Amino acid sequence: MKILTCSNSCPRWEGGQLNPRSPGGLVPMLIELLNKHGGEWIFTAPPGVELADSVTLDGDIVLHPVGLDEELRRRHYDTVSIQLLLGLLHYMHDTSSEPVFDSALSDAWTGYETVNRLYAKRLTERSANNADELILLNDPHLMLVPEFLASQQAARKSKLTYFLGTPWCEPDYFTVLPGHIRTRILESLLMCDVVGFHARRWSEAFLACCARFLPGATIDGNSVTHRGHTTHLVSVPFPLDVDVLDAMVGEPATADWTERLAGMAAGRRVMVRADRIDLWKNMPRGFAAYEAALERSPRLAEECWFVAVATPPSRAAGRHAAYQLATEEAVRRINERFGTPDRDAATLIQPGKGRDSRNCVVAALLMSTAAVVNSTYDGLNLFAKEAAYLLDDNASLLLSANAGVHEQLGTLACTLDPFDIDQTSRAMEEALRAGTESGSGSAGERHALLRSENAERWLEAVFRL
Structure with a gap:
């Protein structure tokens, strides 16, 4: 062959x-x-x-x-x-x-x-x-x-x-x-x-x-x-290479990011998203939903921290630049309204392309109470699979109905309507409650699902071998 x-x-x-x-x-x-x-x-x-x-x-x-x-x-x-x-x-x-x-x-x-x-x-x-x-x-x-x-x-x-x-x-x-x-x-x-x-x-x-x-x-x-x-x-969705992910958990770069992120979280519960800054990732609506949750429950800003890990697209067009500015403006507005001089309510981290950005995502997921994917339309969304693998039993995966991976993970996640800011904000608030019982299914069930797939099986499926 x-x-x-x-x-x-x-x-x-x-x-x-x-x-x-x-x-x-x-x-x-x-x-x-x-x-x-x-x-x-x-x-x-x-x-x-x-x-x-x-x-x-x-x-x-x-x-x-x-x-x-x-x-x-x-x-x-x-x-x-x-x-x-x-x-x-x-x-x-x-x-x-x-x-x-x-x-x-x-x-x-x-x-x-x-x-x-x-x-x-x-x-x-x-x-x-x-x-x-x-x-x-x-x-x-x-x-x-x-x-x-x-x-x-x-x-x-x-x-x-x-x-x-x-x-x-x-x-x-x-x-x-x-x-x-x-x-x-x-x-x-x-x-x-x-x-x-x-x-x-x-x-x-x-x-x-x-x-x-x-x-x-x-x-x-x-x-x-x-x-x-x-x-x-x-x-046939792309598989998640769980062996690589397991190895990344123990890497020094992940430990460095864990220390840095823990300092920024300051003991608060963490909600994370990780996206390339593409138009369909829907980041401004995601921050608008969090802002709506804080408007209903201002104390969430004292108890929780929303961090977005973002990487730039290749050869960004004018719409991408405007989209990034809108995202940054949403974060600035949330922090002006609900942050303090020494504590952001929301943070946009842009570590750049490369493996170090993936270590940042791994570190954030390991300490998170919730992970958010609210894409308008997405072919798959790898971050959702990483979240399903790394989140613990009591953490929630909030997953857009229009992400292709929803067909795999929908029963193990809380489904979001990516255009409905009110529904998304209420799902965020529920997921961030202390001691939530609305987690994304058992870790064992999610691990079994994701370990059952690999590149070789994907190849056999797409060529019908």
Whole structure:
């Protein structure tokens, strides 16, 4: 078996080894699979970094960076992949004014095609094209690669899976895209043997789009037959690497963060959230909900502390900057109203990217009474799985109904309506009560669930092996 994978996301390596491991997500899981099986990884080289066409690592792993100039990167990544497609799949467009499909967006779409064609060319060059080869494509940045691959490889024998770590929107919202673009995306993805998502609701939305926009398609359960080819839909969430998480608990960096956070908590009960500063993470509403809880029960500020651990997105757009300012303003307002000169009621910690930020999250979860995930729409949400694993029996996981991981953890969590500030605030207040009995199920039950999954089982599921 050979794995050949493509992603926009870029791994890091040193001394012939891929590194570092972390508790989960696309890149850490691909690292684990390649370390076990070997294989090749095609990815977008970081901006401003010149790399060789290929890099050979230990364990029969070969990396293939795809270099893009800044203008092409802007059109492919910033304008189409992030602003248009991620905005679409997460329901983030204000359709009263955006998107506007004008000549500028048409030029950006041409850039998206160019990058996808480059990936397909590299993929064709590296493919052995035999039944033992597993080709895994990832995320919305590369949704035309199957189309271009089919045009360059007349008779594919390899198994081809496309996995989207995002949500998928319902057909009415999918009409934000012009007809020729939405048809092309769907038809390209249906050239794969399998299309995978983290949750059934995203798979069902994709099937509904196929049924509505591809008149010639036949839907049969979890499969679509189009132009003589059958594509299967699977719903397989990324696993949490609990062994890595267990190791992080004992790391010196976690101890350092524990000491620092304990000083800031000053003996108060702790509620934590951890997010990348993406628009769909819904941080301003989360702080507004906490502010509403403090308005009802001002003493909570004396007894409790709300800490948010935030990391920046890649190449943040203007909306991200405004969103971060709104988040910071919400924290400032809470502290002006309910904090004291020597005690914040709420704190936004931004430790930066990298492993140290994960140690901060681990330390915060180990001391928390509650963890909050109130995403508007989220493909999975790894933090919710980390919380489910590290919180004790009496702690509560407050989990958005629109996070993909809710299908796994909903019965072990308190469900939030992410748009309802009053409901969220009351759930927070209940979770922060001393001696709460509204915890997220038994730790044993949560541990058993999360230990039952691993990268190898995920691979077998998404390729239907």
